[in-house]
Amino acid sequence: MLDSKIPSGTLDSKWIDYKGHCKLVNPANKRKLEVIVVGTGLAGASAAASLGELGYKVKAFCFQDSPRRAHSIAAQGGINAAKNYQNDGDSVFRLFYDTIKGGDYRAREANVHRLAEVSVNIIDQCVAQGVPFAREYGGLLSNRSFGGTQVQRTFYAAGQTGQQLLIGAYQALERQVALGNVKMYARHEMLEVVKIDGKASGIIARDLVNGTLERHFGHAVLLCTGGYGNVFYLSTNAMGSNVTAAWKAHRNGAAFANPCFTQIHPTCIPVSGDHQSKLTLMSESLRNDGRIWVPKKQHDTRKAVDIPEEERDYYLERRYPAFGNLVPRDVASRAAKERCDAGYGVGSSKQAVYLDYADAIERYGKIEVSKEGRNNVSKEEIIALGKQVVKAKYGNLFDMYEKITGENPYEVPMRIYPAVHYTMGGLWVDYELQTTVPGLYALGEANFSDHGANRLGASALMQGLADGYFVIPYTLGNTLADAIYNKAIETTHPAFEEAEKNVSDRIQNLMNIKGTQTVESFHKRLGKIIWDKCGMARNKEGLEQAIREVQALKQEFWSDVRIPGEVNEMNPELDKANRVADFIELGELMCIDALNRNESCGGHFREEYQTPDGEALRDDENYMYVAAWEFKKDHQWELHKEKLNYEVIKPSQRNYK
Amino acid sequence: MEHYNMNLTVKVWRQKNSSDKGKFESYPVKNISSEMSFLEMIDVLNEQLIVEGKEPIAFDHDCREGICGMCSMYINGKPHGPWAANTTCQLHMRAFKDGDTVVVEPWRASAFPVIKDLMVDRSSFDRIIQAGGYISVNTGNAVDGNSLPINKDNADSAFAAAMCIGCGACVAACKNSSAMLFLSAKVSHLALLPQGGPERKTRVMNMVAQMDKEGFGACTNTGACEATCPKEISIANIARLNNEYLRAGITAEK
Numbered sequence: 001m002l003d004s005k006i007p008s009g010t011l012d013s014k015w016i017d018y019k020g021h022c023k024l025v026n027p028a029n030k031r032k033l034e035v036i037v038v039g040t041g042l043a044g045a046s047a048a049a050s051l052g053e054l055g056y057k058v059k060a061f062c063f064q065d066s067p068r069r070a071h072s073i074a075a076q077g078g079i080n081a082a083k084n085y086q087n088d089g090d091s092v093f094r095l096f097y098d099t100i101k102g103g104d105y106r107a108r109e110a111n112v113h114r115l116a117e118v119s120v121n122i123i124d125q126c127v128a129q130g131v132p133f134a135r136e137y138g139g140l141l142s143n144r145s146f147g148g149t150q151v152q153r154t155f156y157a158a159g160q161t162g163q164q165l166l167i168g169a170y171q172a173l174e175r176q177v178a179l180g181n182v183k184m185y186a187r188h189e190m191l192e193v194v195k196i197d198g199k200a201s202g203i204i205a206r207d208l209v210n211g212t213l214e215r216h217f218g219h220a221v222l223l224c225t226g227g228y229g230n231v232f233y234l235s236t237n238a239m240g241s242n243v244t245a246a247w248k249a250h251r252n253g254a255a256f257a258n259p260c261f262t263q264i265h266p267t268c269i270p271v272s273g274d275h276q277s278k279l280t281l282m283s284e285s286l287r288n289d290g291r292i293w294v295p296k297k298q299h300d301t302r303k304a305v306d307i308p309e310e311e312r313d314y315y316l317e318r319r320y321p322a323f324g325n326l327v328p329r330d331v332a333s334r335a336a337k338e339r340c341d342a343g344y345g346v347g348s349s350k351q352a353v354y355l356d357y358a359d360a361i362e363r364y365g366k367i368e369v370s371k372e373g374r375n376n377v378s379k380e381e382i383i384a385l386g387k388q389v390v391k392a393k394y395g396n397l398f399d400m401y402e403k404i405t406g407e408n409p410y411e412v413p414m415r416i417y418p419a420v421h422y423t424m425g426g427l428w429v430d431y432e433l434q435t436t437v438p439g440l441y442a443l444g445e446a447n448f449s450d451h452g453a454n455r456l457g458a459s460a461l462m463q464g465l466a467d468g469y470f471v472i473p474y475t476l477g478n479t480l481a482d483a484i485y486n487k488a489i490e491t492t493h494p495a496f497e498e499a500e501k502n503v504s505d506r507i508q509n510l511m512n513i514k515g516t517q518t519v520e521s522f523h524k525r526l527g528k529i530i531w532d533k534c535g536m537a538r539n540k541e542g543l544e545q546a547i548r549e550v551q552a553l554k555q556e557f558w559s560d561v562r563i564p565g566e567v568n569e570m571n572p573e574l575d576k577a578n579r580v581a582d583f584i585e586l587g588e589l590m591c592i593d594a595l596n597r598n599e600s601c602g603g604h605f606r607e608e609y610q611t612p613d614g615e616a617l618r619d620d621e622n623y624m625y626v627a628a629w630e631f632k633k634d635h636q637w638e639l640h641k642e643k644l645n646y647e648v649i650k651p652s653q654r655n656y657k
Numbered sequence: 658m659e660h661y662n663m664n665l666t667v668k669v670w671r672q673k674n675s676s677d678k679g680k681f682e683s684y685p686v687k688n689i690s691s692e693m694s695f696l697e698m699i700d701v702l703n704e705q706l707i708v709e710g711k712e713p714i715a716f717d718h719d720c721r722e723g724i725c726g727m728c729s730m731y732i733n734g735k736p737h738g739p740w741a742a743n744t745t746c747q748l749h750m751r752a753f754k755d756g757d758t759v760v761v762e763p764w765r766a767s768a769f770p771v772i773k774d775l776m777v778d779r780s781s782f783d784r785i786i787q788a789g790g791y792i793s794v795n796t797g798n799a800v801d802g803n804s805l806p807i808n809k810d811n812a813d814s815a816f817a818a819a820m821c822i823g824c825g826a827c828v829a830a831c832k833n834s835s836a837m838l839f840l841s842a843k844v845s846h847l848a849l850l851p852q853g854g855p856e857r858k859t860r861v862m863n864m865v866a867q868m869d870k871e872g873f874g875a876c877t878n879t880g881a882c883e884a885t886c887p888k889e890i891s892i893a894n895i896a897r898l899n900n901e902y903l904r905a906g907i908t909a910e911k
Contacts, residue, residue, distance in 0.1 A: 065717060068783075073725050074722055085803060128798060130847055141803055158816065238719040239718055399742075400747070473796065
């Protein structure tokens with residue numbers, strides 16, 4: 001079932017050879033080929049724009065009111081590229097190596113190497129589009145460092161890199177809309193994949209404004225619909241981020257890979273109460289200058305400023321002297337959890353650690369003073385100068401923290417705690433980004449391919465844009481070259497009729513339940529089960545229990561959910577119910593996958609499998625594979641294994657000490 | 658920070674669809690924590706309405722961290738509510754006190770028709786971008802990113818303009834419902850960068866023409882847009898837009 005289609009040849013020649021030999025579609029034929037792109041984040045917008053530029057007839061869909069709102073916009077810190085502008089030893093190989101190692105040796109070498117190769121083109125493309133990256137006084141691009149690496153290869157635009165990259169891709173997309181190459185369907189949600197003769201041939205989408213179901217044909221369907229972090233209810237994802245499109249594809253034959261690989265980001269603003277609807281990330285770039293600590297004394301109730309230096313435990317610097325506060329996300333998150341579980345947590349909930357900028361402010365202040373060549377400057381003035389530097393670098397993040405917590409992070413250390421942020425798992429795809437359903441592709445976070453068991457910072461933006469700008473334009477042509485003889489299929493075809501009926505029946509079923517509990521309350525309960533038992537730490541017993549609980553929750557949902565309003569109108573509760581129903585099914589598969597993987601790797605930490613000092617203990621002998629799950633029927637999946645072959649890199653225990 | 662709980666009356670605009678006339682309804686909400694965000698308070702109210710068998714309030718929201726630009730409420734007569742440089746989703750309930758009545762309306766502008774309750778249609782903004790808010794460079798055309806050094810001040814100003822989140826608060830705040838701040842932010846972003854040079858004249862002419870076609874009003878420099886903008890986009894961008902427009906108009910060859 002799984003053919004990864006990795007080209008032969010040496011690692012660094014695979015992509016070059018592929019591009020040199022893949023099939024092409026001539027411009028006259030491209031005009032006859034229709035491509036559906038679902039989702040308009042970095043992957044979707046860049047794919048839709050690039051394919052439109054090539055001359056394909058593209059239809060793009062998003063559930064938001066404009067393609068510019070996709071959640072890629074919220075990415076803060078930056079985007080990696082192996083430019084080596086800093087002359088600090090970076091190269092395509094090193095970016096490739098760091099990404100494979102960061103992913104704890106659970107990603108494909110060929111895909112990751114290609115990602116590192118095209119990373120340099122992404123920066124060039126974005127600059128050409130007018131993306132205002134940060135620059136030095138000489139006018140050249142600026143870089144910063146990020147977790148899990150020892151070079152400065154991250155390009156950024158203050159704390160709004162995702163926004164600027166997405167606006168760049170959005171503008172390219174709108175240009176194609178203006179040129180008539182792309183037709184945009186905003187406030188539309190994909191609710192089914194239509195298959196004809198085993199091939200993806202279109203979708204059923206719902207116009208969210210009036211509730212009408214629409215049929216759309218495509219010679220290929222690209223799912224660029226992001227990750228499934230909202231299965232946890234509380235995550236840093238946007239409220240609307242969902243798994244529905246990917247899940248429909250999965251139920252229709254597309255294998256779902258490594259669902260248990262989820263990323264818990266170490267620096268988020270802690271939960272403040274039961275009312276919490278989402279969590280907010282504080283960019284990982286803050287770990288460049290901030291120092292993370294907890295009191296050395298358990299259950300210390302003193303204020304942070306009252307705890308003297310020698311009574312603070314900078315536990316990351318203590319445990320990982322080589323990488324310090326810049327260890328990868330999974331390592332940093334687990335270390336925070338370990339301290340809090342051991343009773344050293346801070347804040348009213350005790351589920352938080354400090355991220356302290358006092359040192360950085362003083363250090364930057366001293367640099368400013370020395371730049372001016374002044375002596376005898378008071379500490380107050382040094383600190384005032386340092387605050388200005390920190391404000392220029394991280395001002396928007398500090399403002400955001402203050403708005404949410406009401407505390408001033410220039411004066412008191414921030415409180416942070418890990419939160420669900422990204423999902424490495426996703427639809428299984430081959431080297432061409434095609435799922436196990438011919439004609440159906442998955443790009444960006446929606447696929448599983450490049451990050452293994454843990455994603456390094458500043459590489460999600462890189463992957464989304466790599467897939468959309470530089471990979472799919474080639475790989476799609478390779479399959480569509482054979483489709484030039486296939487005329488567009490009328491949407492009166494029985495397959496479209498049947499698919500639409502299935503969607504319509506499901507919506508009617510949901511509306512007819514007329515139960516007593518709100519959609520939101522089910523989502524919260526699901527999130528709690530998954531967070532408690534399939535979150536930062538997992539064990540066999542908990543996972544088995546979680547599977548039973550999720551199954552029971554599903555039954556309760558389908559018999560007691562209450563959805564107000566009508567079908568044929570704007571009905572956000574109905575939209576949400578459709579999504580939560582899919583999250584429940586995914587939740588079960590996540591636990592099954594986590595239970596199957598009897599090892600710890602990256603973001604998947606099974607308590608039974610750890611080294612004596614609490615690090616993740618991989619089992620390469622038995623689990624060096626991608627777990628691709630095929631949907632059989634409700635509650636039943638078949639596991640297919642794609643063995644991972646490391647030809648260039650020798651897997652070892654990750655060491656950040 | 659001291660936390661407290663409060664009881665409020667929420668007076669909110671209800672409108673079933675674009676053809677409905679619409680009216681205000683008042684709802685009591687109890688035990689709202691000062692730590693909640695404004696939208697979490699609306700969530701609580703909506704859960705309450707659903708349980709009571711009523712229709713929840715439809716509103717646009719997505720990222721809830723002040724960057725996607727989707728949330729769009731007029732709170733106590735101000736777009737995005739009482740805090741400066743803020744979006745509705747980032748407004749927290751410590752801005753209110755026990756016993757307050759909070760009035761919530763959708764954006765009011767004929768170019769932003771109401772879809773339902775507090776949701777409006779802002780697709781006119783997308784069409785303004787389609788008219789020229791981009792640099793025409795196909796994927797694959799780019800030269801090395803560092804082959805084009807850009808003066809840091811210009812790069813920083815371009816970034817400051819590019820921070821616009823397209824929420825439409827500037828239009829909602831303006832007595833003329835003008836989209837000049839939104840438009841000028843995009844024109845400035847691209848005019849300040851050398852990459853934007855080749856299309857500088859046609860861009861500004863076409864985008865302004867599209868704005869007029871969408872039914873946005875004219876600018877009378879009252880500055881309400883700048884005062885409201887959650888991303889503090891400066892009104893200096895409107896001056897730059899006027900400059901660009903004049904320059905393009907005088908020197909246009911077609």
